[in-house]
Amino acid sequence: xxxxxxxxxxxxxxxxxxxxxxxxxxxxxxxxxxxxxxxxxxxxxxxxxxxxxxxxxxxxxxxxxxxxxxxxxxxxxxxxxxxxxxxxxxxxxxxx
Amino acid sequence: xxxxxxxxxxxxxxxxxxxxxxxxxxxxxxxxxxxxxxxxxxxxxxxxxxxxxxxxxxxxxxxxxxxxxxxxxxxxxxxxxxxxxxxxxxxxxxxxxxxxxxxxxxxxxxxxxxxxxxxxxxxxxxxxxxxxxxxxxxxxxxxxxxxxxxxxxxxxxxxxxxxxxxxxxxxxxxxxxxxxxxxxxxxxxxxxxxxxxxxxxxxxxxxxxxxxxxxxxxxxxxxxxxxxxxxxxxxxxxxxxxxxxxxxxxxxxxxxxxxxxxxxxxxxxxxxxxxxxxxxxxxxxxxxxxxxxxxxxxxxxxxxxxxxxxxxxxxxxxxxxxxxxxxxxxxxxxxxxxxxxxxxxxxxxx
Numbered sequence: 001x002x003x004x005x006x007x008x009x010x011x012x013x014x015x016x017x018x019x020x021x022x023x024x025x026x027x028x029x030x031x032x033x034x035x036x037x038x039x040x041x042x043x044x045x046x047x048x049x050x051x052x053x054x055x056x057x058x059x060x061x062x063x064x065x066x067x068x069x070x071x072x073x074x075x076x077x078x079x080x081x082x083x084x085x086x087x088x089x090x091x092x093x094x095x096x
Numbered sequence: 097x098x099x100x101x102x103x104x105x106x107x108x109x110x111x112x113x114x115x116x117x118x119x120x121x122x123x124x125x126x127x128x129x130x131x132x133x134x135x136x137x138x139x140x141x142x143x144x145x146x147x148x149x150x151x152x153x154x155x156x157x158x159x160x161x162x163x164x165x166x167x168x169x170x171x172x173x174x175x176x177x178x179x180x181x182x183x184x185x186x187x188x189x190x191x192x193x194x195x196x197x198x199x200x201x202x203x204x205x206x207x208x209x210x211x212x213x214x215x216x217x218x219x220x221x222x223x224x225x226x227x228x229x230x231x232x233x234x235x236x237x238x239x240x241x242x243x244x245x246x247x248x249x250x251x252x253x254x255x256x257x258x259x260x261x262x263x264x265x266x267x268x269x270x271x272x273x274x275x276x277x278x279x280x281x282x283x284x285x286x287x288x289x290x291x292x293x294x295x296x297x298x299x300x301x302x303x304x305x306x307x308x309x310x311x312x313x314x315x316x317x318x319x320x321x322x323x324x325x326x327x328x329x330x331x332x333x334x335x336x337x338x339x340x341x342x343x344x345x346x347x348x349x350x351x352x353x354x355x356x357x358x359x360x361x362x363x364x365x366x367x368x369x370x371x372x373x374x375x376x377x378x379x380x381x382x383x384x385x386x387x388x389x390x391x392x393x394x395x396x397x398x399x400x401x402x403x404x405x406x407x408x409x410x411x412x413x414x415x416x417x418x419x420x421x422x423x424x425x426x427x428x429x430x431x432x433x434x435x436x437x438x439x440x441x442x443x444x445x446x
Contacts, residue, residue: 010157010321011333060352063321070322072112073099073119091333092157092321093348 155198158262187222
């Protein structure tokens with residue numbers, strides 16, 4: 001049952017009711033990041049889901065970090081989450 | 097599986113710098129980012145030591161990072177730049193008033209002077225009023241034209257001759273794509289020329305014309321956001337309340353989707369851009385607007401035309417191509433018809 005901390009920034013916090021930090025528990029072994037994203041889309045975000053996920057992918061322009069490491073270095077959605085991981089989602093799409 | 101930084105080989109890597117397949121630790125990434133900006137400035141002679149520089153500051157990620165990095169480079173290399181924050185208040189309640197507070201925060205954090213200029217003092221119109229007249233369809237056209245001129249006027253007011261904006265590589269690719277998709281030949285040529293001629297323009301510009309420079313043009317949006325995140329810079333990240341209706345959004349989404357399939361898309365577009373060579377068109381002869389004195393390719397500049405259309409309650413006309421021609425004809429004919437030809441000959445000679 002890994003517990004992780006989800007962080008939202010760059011405007012994405014508007015999708016989670018203004019919450020920048022959301023703790024979450026996942027049951028089972030070998031929980032991959034793809035499942036976490038799915039959970040965020042279905043359970044955490046109440047509206048405008050397309051601002052977070054488009055089709056099966058996370059919306060282009062959203063950066064993801066796992067414990068401050070670019071998820072592109074960690075296998076993206078196939079990364080297996082560990083107890084205490086901090087997963088950060090930052091939108092790059094807002095303003096200049 | 098943790099990877100070591102491909103540069104120092106000592107710390108674990110934090111970020112993949114896409115286009116070169118580099119993976120860097122936090123420290124090496126900072127160095128890489130600041131170096132890239134510094135090299136852009138030096139190689140393209142964007143800024144001269146000791147000059148006064150206006151930084152177009154919106155409170156967003158790009159301008160916040162730009163202000164931070166310019167201040168840092170100024171101290172690191174003893175450039176003796178006189179840096180100013182220049183902010184434009186478009187008059188959009190619930191958006192700009194909040195972001196202006198972020199700019200004020202930047203002013204205090206970075207200890208830089210701030211000058212703010214508003215649409216209402218310049219044009220007697222706020223964007224909220226513009227939208228209430230013309231609706232939400234072409235409002236970004238008004239805002240874009242007004243902002244461009246407002247930044248020029250602000251730069252003049254603080255007596256700087258160079259304006260630095262936070263445009264990044266993604267923005268430039270986006271603009272090129274946008275004008276291509278629209279089939280806007282004139283604007284496409286102008287944007288291509290503006291990007292490619294920057295070097296030449298900054299060298300042989302006469303002292304009167306304000307130079308516009310983009311020190312972040314070689315860094316990517318991802319890198320800017322990562323830099324701001326790791327440096328814990330505070331920026332304002334709310335979409336303009338009128339922007340979701342802008343056509344630019346489509347180009348942006350398209351570009352980001354392209355990037356997912358092909359990570360090099362943006363650098364490909366920028367490379368293609370640098371290969372395009374266009375003949376200097378005659379319309380670029382700089383002349384002054386007979387009304388406000390701004391540099392313009394026509395007798396009356398676009399900002400003045402748009403403003404007149406609003407004053408007459410004909411704002412909607414102005415953003416239709418045919419409407420603009422009628423409006424432009426009416427405006428020129430009704431005002432100072434004699435001086436038009438004189439002033440245009442004069443500016444042709446100079």
